[in-house]
Structure formats: C-alpha cells, structure tokens
Amino acid sequence: xxxxxxxxxxxxxxxxxxxxxxxxxxxxxxxxxxxxxxxxxxxxxxxxxxxxxxxxxxxxxxxxxxxxxxxxxxxxxxxxxxxxxxxxxxxxxxxxxxxxxxxxxxxxxxxxxxxxxxxxxxxxxxxxxxxxxxxxxxxxxxxxxxxxxxxxxxxxxxxxxxxxxxxxxxxxxxxxxxxxxxxxxxxxxxxxxxxxxxxxxxxxxxxxxxxxxxxxxxxxxxxxxxxxxxxxxxxxxxxxxxxxxxxxxxxxxxxxxxxxxxxxxxxxxxxxxxxxxxxxxxxxxxxxxxxxxxxxxxxxxxxxxxxxxxxxxxxxxxxxxxxxxxxxxxxxxxxxxxxxxxxxxxxxxxxxxxxxxxxxxxxxxxxxxxxxxxxxxxxxxxxxxxxxxxxxxxxxxxxxxxxxxxxxxxxxxxxxxxxxxxxxxxxxxxxxxxxxxxxxxxxxxxxxxxxxxxxxxxxxxxxxxxxxxxxxxxxxxxxx
Amino acid sequence: xxxxxxxxxxxxxxxxxxxxxxxxxxxxxxxxxxxxxxxxxxxxxxxxxxxxxxxxxxxxxxxxxxxxxxxxxxxxxxxxxxxxxxxxxxxxxxxxxxxxxxxxxxxxxxxxxxxxxxxxxxxxxxxxxxxxxxxxxxxxxxxxxxxxxxxxxxxxxxxxxxxxxxxxxxxxxxxxxxxxxxxxxxxxxxxxxxxxxxxxxxxxxxxxxxxxxxxxxxxxxxxxxxxxxxxxxxxxxxxxxxxxxxxxxxxxxxxxxxxxxxxxxxxxxxxxxxxxxxxxxxxxxxxxxxxxxxxxxxxxxxxxxxxxxxxxxxxxxxxxxxxxxxxxxxxxxxxxxxxxxxxxxxxxxxxxxxxxxxxxxxxxxxxxxxxxxxxxxxxxxxxxxxxxxxxxxxxxxxxxxxxxxxxxxxxxxxxxxxxxxxxxxxxxxxxxxxxxxxxxxxxxxxxxxxxxxxxxxxxxxxxxxxxxxxxxxxxxxxxx
Numbered sequence: 001x002x003x004x005x006x007x008x009x010x011x012x013x014x015x016x017x018x019x020x021x022x023x024x025x026x027x028x029x030x031x032x033x034x035x036x037x038x039x040x041x042x043x044x045x046x047x048x049x050x051x052x053x054x055x056x057x058x059x060x061x062x063x064x065x066x067x068x069x070x071x072x073x074x075x076x077x078x079x080x081x082x083x084x085x086x087x088x089x090x091x092x093x094x095x096x097x098x099x100x101x102x103x104x105x106x107x108x109x110x111x112x113x114x115x116x117x118x119x120x121x122x123x124x125x126x127x128x129x130x131x132x133x134x135x136x137x138x139x140x141x142x143x144x145x146x147x148x149x150x151x152x153x154x155x156x157x158x159x160x161x162x163x164x165x166x167x168x169x170x171x172x173x174x175x176x177x178x179x180x181x182x183x184x185x186x187x188x189x190x191x192x193x194x195x196x197x198x199x200x201x202x203x204x205x206x207x208x209x210x211x212x213x214x215x216x217x218x219x220x221x222x223x224x225x226x227x228x229x230x231x232x233x234x235x236x237x238x239x240x241x242x243x244x245x246x247x248x249x250x251x252x253x254x255x256x257x258x259x260x261x262x263x264x265x266x267x268x269x270x271x272x273x274x275x276x277x278x279x280x281x282x283x284x285x286x287x288x289x290x291x292x293x294x295x296x297x298x299x300x301x302x303x304x305x306x307x308x309x310x311x312x313x314x315x316x317x318x319x320x321x322x323x324x325x326x327x328x329x330x331x332x333x334x335x336x337x338x339x340x341x342x343x344x345x346x347x348x349x350x351x352x353x354x355x356x357x358x359x360x361x362x363x364x365x366x367x368x369x370x371x372x373x374x375x376x377x378x379x380x381x382x383x384x385x386x387x388x389x390x391x392x393x394x395x396x397x398x399x400x401x402x403x404x405x406x407x408x409x410x411x412x413x414x415x416x417x418x419x420x421x422x423x424x425x426x427x428x429x430x431x432x433x434x435x436x437x438x439x440x441x442x443x444x445x446x447x448x449x450x451x452x453x454x455x456x457x458x459x460x461x462x463x464x465x466x467x468x469x470x471x472x473x474x475x476x477x478x479x480x
Numbered sequence: 481x482x483x484x485x486x487x488x489x490x491x492x493x494x495x496x497x498x499x500x501x502x503x504x505x506x507x508x509x510x511x512x513x514x515x516x517x518x519x520x521x522x523x524x525x526x527x528x529x530x531x532x533x534x535x536x537x538x539x540x541x542x543x544x545x546x547x548x549x550x551x552x553x554x555x556x557x558x559x560x561x562x563x564x565x566x567x568x569x570x571x572x573x574x575x576x577x578x579x580x581x582x583x584x585x586x587x588x589x590x591x592x593x594x595x596x597x598x599x600x601x602x603x604x605x606x607x608x609x610x611x612x613x614x615x616x617x618x619x620x621x622x623x624x625x626x627x628x629x630x631x632x633x634x635x636x637x638x639x640x641x642x643x644x645x646x647x648x649x650x651x652x653x654x655x656x657x658x659x660x661x662x663x664x665x666x667x668x669x670x671x672x673x674x675x676x677x678x679x680x681x682x683x684x685x686x687x688x689x690x691x692x693x694x695x696x697x698x699x700x701x702x703x704x705x706x707x708x709x710x711x712x713x714x715x716x717x718x719x720x721x722x723x724x725x726x727x728x729x730x731x732x733x734x735x736x737x738x739x740x741x742x743x744x745x746x747x748x749x750x751x752x753x754x755x756x757x758x759x760x761x762x763x764x765x766x767x768x769x770x771x772x773x774x775x776x777x778x779x780x781x782x783x784x785x786x787x788x789x790x791x792x793x794x795x796x797x798x799x800x801x802x803x804x805x806x807x808x809x810x811x812x813x814x815x816x817x818x819x820x821x822x823x824x825x826x827x828x829x830x831x832x833x834x835x836x837x838x839x840x841x842x843x844x845x846x847x848x849x850x851x852x853x854x855x856x857x858x859x860x861x862x863x864x865x866x867x868x869x870x871x872x873x874x875x876x877x878x879x880x881x882x883x884x885x886x887x888x889x890x891x892x893x894x895x896x897x898x899x900x901x902x903x904x905x906x907x908x909x910x911x912x913x914x915x916x917x918x919x920x921x922x923x924x925x926x927x928x929x930x931x932x933x934x935x936x937x938x939x940x941x942x943x944x945x946x947x948x949x950x951x952x953x954x955x956x957x958x959x960x
Contacts, residue, residue, distance in 0.1 A: 007491070077862055162648050186555050192703070200682075201739065219678075220679075223668070223699070223702075244653060256759075280717075282736055289765075289766075297843050300852075305857055305862075309873050323837055323882060324837060332892075338826070348821045348827075352810055352811060356803065356810070357804060360778060361800060371773065375554075389787075391791065401800065456843070468832075
C-alpha cells in the first residue's frame with residue numbers, strides 16, 4: 001500500500017475538513033487568514049469549509065511549520081490523519097516524520113513504500129535519520145546507508161550506536177570550529193563566506209589541528225570584542241562539555257542549571273565529535289516527564305491517542321495483569337478472615353476505608369520521592385532524614401484521620417471497641433504506606449530501574465492487602 | 481533572627497560536611513578538585529572531609545554556579561541547609577534565592593532580616609525581583625520599590641502585575657534594539673561599544689522611533705551578511721511574538737515547536753515591551769510537568785523535601801479529606817448490602833478485586849486524557865472518537881479480565897453463578913471506569929480548572945463505590 005492509495009475523496013470529506021480546520025483555527029495557525037477581526041470563530045470555520053477543496057487545504061498545509069503539521073497529524077483520528085498525510089508534499093515528509101511521536105510515526109510509515117521512505121530520509125541529516133531509523137524496515141535502512149556519502153554514513157553509524165537515553169542520542173554534528181591563533185576579524189570574514197550558520201549557534205568551538213577542544217568563542221563575545229584581538233585571547237575555557245555516553249538526563253540538568261543554548265560533545269581524547277542544543281534537550285525533558293507520568297499510572301509508553309484498541313491494550317496489559325495478581329492476594333487475605341466477617345458484617349463495609357486512605361496517602365509519598373529522585377535531590381546522606389519526615393507525617397495523619405474514621409464507625413455502628421480497632425488500623429496502615437512509599441522508589445532506583453514504573457500499582461497492592469490484614473486481624477483479636 | 485546567628489560550629493559539623501561533600505561529589509561539581517583519576521569516590525570524599533574546615537567549604541561554595549548552590553540547598557535537611565546558607569557570600573544571596581524552589585526560598589528568607597533581603601534584591605533585575613516578590617514581607621517590598629530608580633520601578637510594577645501563568649511572568653526586559661535604515665556595519669560598531677550582550681541574545685529587535693516592532697535581525701544573519709547591507713534588507717518579518725497576557729503554556733508550546741531561543745513580547749499597539757528566553761521557558765515546562773504529576777496524586781504544590789511535618793500535612797490534607805468522604809460513601813454502599821454479605825461472605829473477599837482493577841484501569845485512561853489535554857490534542861471534533869476508543873479498550877479488557885476473575889472465583893468458591901456475576905461486574909465496572917475516566921478531566925477542563933487536580937482520587941471514588949454497587953447489586957439479584 002502506498003501513500004497515493006489513501007488519497008481518495010471520501011464521503012466524509014466535509015466532516016474531515018471541518019475537523020482539520022477547527023484544529024488549525026483553535027491553534028491560531030491560520031490567524032493570518034482571518035478576513036476581518038470581528039468575524040466569529042465558527043463563522044470563519046464555516047466560511048473556510050465551504051470554499052475549501054482538497055487543493056486549498058494542501059496550500060494551507062504547505063504554509064505551516066513542520067511541527068504544526070505534526071501536531072495536526074497527532075490530534076487526528078487515523079482516517080483523517082492519513083488523508084492529511086497524503087496532502088503533505090513528499091519533500092516535507094522527512095521533517096514531519098521527525099516531529100511526530102514514535103507511535104504516530106509508525107502509523108504514517110505504514111502507508112509508505114520503500115521508495116517514499118528513502119526519499120524522506122534524503123532530506124535529513126545523519127543525526128536526524130538516526131532518530132527515525134528504529135522505525136524503518138531493515139531493507140530500507142540498508143538502502144539509506146547505501147545512498148549516503150561515506151562521511152555521512154559514518155556519522156549515521158555513530159549516531160545509531162548510542163543508547164536512547166545517552167547524550168549521543170541528543171547530539172547533532174553541526175559544529176562551526178575556529179583556530180586559537182587567528183584574529184576575530186578573520187573569524188568574521190570566514191563566517192561571511194558561509195550561507196548561514198546552523199540553528200542554535202550561540203558559540204563557535206575553538207579546536208586545534210587534531211580537533212581537540214581548546215575553548216569556546218560565544219557569538220556575544222565575538223560581537224562586542226575588538227576585531228583585532230586573537231581568538232585565544234577572547235575565548236573562554238570555562239565551558240560545559242559532555243561525553244556521548246553520558247546520561248542524557250544529566251546533560252538536561254546541566255542545560256537547565258547553567259542556562260545553556262549549545263554545548264560541545266567530546267570523546268575520551270577530548271576531540272570534538274558534535275554538539276547538543278537546547279531544542280533537543282527541551283524535547284527530551286518533555287518526553288522524560290511524560291514517561292514519568294505514564295509509568296506512575298502503569299502505562300508502558302506514550303500511546304498514539306487514536307491507536308487501534310489492540311495496540312492500547314498491549315500498552316496497558318502488563319500493569320493491569322500485575323494489579324490483578326495483587327488484587328487476588330488481597331482477596332485471599334480477606335478470605336482468611338471470612339469467619340470474622342460472617343460474625344461481624346460491619347467489618348466488610350469498613351475495611352475499604354482503611355485500604356483506600358492508605359493507598360491515597362502512599363501515592364502522595366511515592367510521587368514526592370519519585371520527583372526528588374528525578375531531580376537528584378536524594379542521596380544516602382539525607383534518605384534517613386526524609387524517612388523520619390514521612391513517618392512523622394503519617395503518624396499525625398494516622399491520629400487525625402484515625403480519629404475521624406473511628407467517629408464515623410461509632411456513629412454508624414454504635415460500638416466503642418469497633419471504632420477503637422478502626423482507629424488503630426488506620427494509624428498502622430498509614431504508617432505502612434509511608435514506609436513502603438519511601439522504600440519502593442528507593443529500591444527500584446538502587447536496582448537501576450525506573451523508580452516510577454508502576455509504583456502506584458505496587459503501593460496500592462501493599463496498602464490493600466496490608467490494610468485488610470491489619471484491620472481484620474485486629475478485629476479478630478479484639479472483637480470477634 | 482539574622483543569618484549570622486545560624487553560623488555556629490555545631491557538634492555535628494563533621495556529619496553535615498560529609499553530606500555536603502557527598503552531594504557535591506555526586507553531581508560532579510568538584511570534579512576539577514580530584515587529585516588523581518584513579519582515586520576512588522569514597523576515598524576522595526573522605527580526604528576532602530578530613531582537611532575540610534568551614535572556611536574551605538566557603539571557598540568551595542564560592543566557586544559554584546548559583547544553580548548548583550541552589551541544588552545543594554534544596555537537597556539538604558533544614559539544619560544543614562541553613563548552615564550552608566550562612567556560608568554563602570551575601571552578594572550572591574539574590575541570584576541563589578532566584579534559583580531555589582518557592583518552598584525552599586521561604587525557609588531561607590525566614591532567616592534573613594529586612595536589611596539582608598533588601599541587599600539581596602539589589603543584585604537583581606526588575607523581572608527577577610518580581611519572581612521573588614510574593615515571598616517578601618510587605619514592608620521589605622516597599623523599601624525595594626523606594627530604592628529603585630524610576631524606570632526600574634515601573635518595570636517591577638509591570639512585571640508584578642502579570643499573573644503567574646502568563647507570558648508576562650516569563651518576560652525579561654533585556655532587549656537590544658536597532659533601526660531599520662542603518663547598515664549592518666553600523667550595527668556591528670554599535671554592538672562593539674557594549675560591554676556584553678544580554679544572555680540568550682540570538683536576535684536583535686528591529687523597531688521604529690515609537691518602539692513598534694518591524695522585524696528581527698538574527699545574529700546568524702548579521703554575521704553571514706554583507707556589512708554594507710541595510711538592516712531592513714536583511715531582517716526577517718517572519719517572527720513569533722507574544723502578548724504579555726497570553727498564557728505562558730502557549731508560549732512554551734511555541735518555543736518547543738519552533739525551536740526558539742528568544743522571542744519578542746509586544747503590547748496591544750505592537751510596541752516592544754520585553755522578550756521571553758528559552759531558559760525561562762524551560763524552567764516553566766519543568767514546573768508545569770511537576771505540577772501535573774503532583775496534582776494527579778492529590779498534592780497541592782511542590783513541597784520542600786524537608787518541610788516540617790505540619791507544612792507537608794497542609795499540602796496533603798485537602799485531597800486526603802476528600803478521599804475520606806468518598807471512602808465513607810463507598811462504605812455506606814457496602815453497608816446497604818450487609819444482609820447479602822452475611823448470607824454469602826465470599827462477596828466480601830471478592831468485591832475489592834472489582835473495585836481495584838476498575839481504579840487501575842480508570843487511572844490509565846485519565847493519565848492519557850490529561851496528557852492529551854496538556855498537549856492541546858483534544859477538541860470537540862475528536863473527543864467522541866477518543867471516547868469510543870476508550871470504551872472499546874475497556875470492553876476487551878472487561879471480557880479478558882472478567883474471564884480471569886470469573887475463573888479465579890470459580891476456582892476458590894466452586895460456584896458457577898458466582899463466577900458469572902463476578903465476570904459481569906468486572907465488565908461493567910471497567911466500562912464505568914472508561915466513561916468516567918474520559919469525562920472527569922474533560923469536564924474539569926471545560927470548567928477552566930486544572931484537569932489533573934485530584935483526578936486520581938475522583939476516579940478511584942467512582943470505581944470503588946460503583947464497583948461495590950454493581951457487584952453486590954448483581955449478587956443480591958442473582959445469588960442471594
């Protein structure tokens with residue numbers, strides 16, 4: 001199936017277009033097209049819709065930034081998405097594939113034949129091809145390699161060799177270098193011979209003949225300094241450099257802390273191999289925080305919003321299955337106390353309160369700890385301190401909420417001993433939630449795993465089974 | 481209490497220092513100080529510790545970037561934090577206060593007298609003072625205003641007038657402007673008269689006599705173009721501009737999409753009032769995603785990791801209290817069916833399975849939707865489509881997991897009708913979770929509220945009460 005096959009005037013064309021236009025309008029992407037300021041949004045959308053043909057929509061898309069086209073594609077249900085994708089000029093395919101999320105890229109590539117995929121990569125730099133390479137079929141990737149000049153081929157091979165969470169994966173190769181012993185005047189003349197500087201060039205890298213990095217020449221300094229001065233006298237050696245194998249997460253933190261726009265990447269011999277720019281870092285930060293949110297909730301990865309049902313299921317099943325096992329365990333814990341419940345059926349109605357509040361409180365603790373770990377604020381030196389704080393919080397919570405649930409139980413069932421048991425169980429389960437809420441992410445972190453992954457499912461498992469056991473156990477001892 | 485009062489050689493000094501050094505080392509902030517490459521981390525930390533005095537630590541701190549000092553302060557328990565804060569040179573107070581989180585800033589300001597606070601603000605620009613102004617006592621703020629020159633005072637007043645989530649709050653005033661009718665040669669000479677350019681200057685703003693923005697002159701173009709050319713001929717009119725009242729969230733999306741480093745902020749008359757830079761945007765994105773994670777878990781705001789217990793409690797109580805109310809409701813739902821449970825005690829053991837899986841699945845849905853809303857991928861046009869997808873996912877989940885829990889129930893209790901009821905209840909509760917998981921964030925969003933706020937607590941409330949009602953209701957009809 002090729003892209004062209006999808007280009008069919010569907011019966012629902014009007015409906016598709018309306019959705020696209022609504023989206024375009026909503027994000028102010030066609031602001032320039034509004035005929036008068038006073039025209040209402042809906043009026044405008046309708047006006048556009050009625051005079052809109054596929055050709056006109058194509059013209060509109062041509063004017064949009066590739067990132068905007070990517071956004072539109074991501075926000076569209078599959079059918080609309082492919083319609084729009086067909087309207088995009090073939091020579092823009094590459095830059096747009098680069099901007100969409102992994103999940104959406106898959107759906108777009110699925111409609112392209114190998115020739116189209118090859119053509120799309122021809123518009124991209126080596127480091128950009130490396131970004132989409134994992135989604136390309138093996139034989140297309142071979143063709144891509146064949147079609148590249150030797151130098152680019154080596155760059156692509158290098159870029160693909162770095163793991164996804166390393167600095168190497170964020171790196172590009174667009175460095176402008178100068179020598180230490182020339183004057184700024186010479187540098188300025190050299191730059192003028194270029195057609196343009198690479199995006200995000202805020203500094204030139206000063207290297208020797210063997211490409212060893214000697215320092216950086218910020219454009220700001222180049223512009224305010226005497227043109228007669230030597231590069232060596234104006235450059236600064238105070239610079240942040242990264243190694244390609246360093247964690248991308250650490251590079252991102254450095255960019256945030258030191259407000260960098262670009263930074264050199266050097267190999268073990270201190271030779272310049274590339275640079276990282278702030279836009280790559282910003283994308284990385286977004287993805288990282290998205291993954292944190294998703295994995296806390298027990299989703300494996302970012303999902304195409306309009307993924308087919310079976311794809312979504314694959315993404316969600318692991319943690320649901322684990323959750324099921326923990327629920328079975330909790331159920332068996334209750335099963336052990338069936339005799340007690342038969343004698344005092346109020347226990348059945350009260351036990352979910354203990355478990356629920358415990359889970360909620362544990363989730364608060366876990367969220368705090370996961371964030372502190374992500375920000376590098378936790379270390380063996382202060383973990384104990386944090387532990388005692390969380391236990392303090394849970395103790396006060398236990399007293400207060402334990403009292404409240406005790407009162408609730410007394411009000412409903414008029415049993416003083418039952419409400420005492422309720423209060424004690426609440427306190428103990430909150431204590432358990434605090435301890436385990438600190439331990440789960442810390443342990444995962446120490447094992448080198450993602451501390452967020454399914455933490456929420458696990459803490460709930462502990463506070464459920466634990467809460468039921470504590471409450472029903474106490475009740476069996478003191479009440480039944 | 482003044483800062484100086486805290487500077488006391490505590491008995492636990494060695495312990496404090498060890499923690500600080502560990503942290504410094506951990507984050508490679510003192511890498512330059514490692515004597516030999518082969519020396520082990522621990523060895524090094526110990527060596528440092530033994531020859532370390534307060535004075536030496538002070539020297540070490542002086543060498544650190546303010547953001548690194550801020551990081552150390554945030555990762556320290558209160559006592560250590562104040563010890564370090566005392567060692568920081570007074571003239572660096574301002575830049576460090578700017579870098580720490582709101583919660584930690586409060587703890588630092590609490591140790592400073594009004595003179596120290598005033599001195600700290602004297603090192604800052606108007607837009608930076610505006611960032612910490614909400615934490616300053618009223619009378620200190622009045623003094624700050626008095627001490628500023630007229631122009632700065634106006635800027636501070638303006639900066640403080642913008643709401644926290646607006647572009648105005650991200651804005652600074654460090655713009656370099658040029659006229660359209662001069663040559664690049666003149667611009668270059670003008671720049672050379674400056675001591676330095678503001679950080680993150682990647683473009684000059686081209687304005688007329690009335691400060692109307694005419695275009696931008698990227699430094700990249702300035703450097704590669706013929707110096708004899710006019711600014712007007714080289715500048716570009718294709719630029720992203722913001723209004724101070726626009727949502728900061730939208731500006732952040734534009735920075736990400738169009739890979740901006742800086743952008744002009746103009747008022748309603750198109751006059752230049754300031755600029756936004758990528759470092760402010762990156763901080764905003766971090767904060768925004770932190771808030772999303774926190775509010776999903778039912779925390780009101782970012783907490784100082786070592787906040788005193790009562791402060792943490794305040795941050796967590798709202799949602800715990802709401803959770804308690806929903807737990808009481810769930811408990812009363814069970815209470816209604818106490819007769820059924822008394823007759824068939826297995827129901828008590830099985831009901832948490834239905835509620836638990838429902839809650840987990842609902843949380844997955846809600847996390848997806850909250851993310852889609854944050855990315856602006858949801859609109860009335862595609863909400864229905866998304867709805868049917870989530871219902872499809874939950875239907876398949878219901879069949880599969882319903883089957884599994886049915887088998888589980890049959891295996892434990894050997895009752896075919898009980899396992900059928902279990903299966904049906906599972907399916908219905910997953911359906912409920914999907915519907916409510918979509919509706920809660922969409923409704924909050926439509927009401928102009930934060931769609932993440934406590935969503936997790938609410939979905940659990942629905943799947944608990946709903947799950948108990950469905951399961952016990954079905955059981956009462958078909959089994960009892």
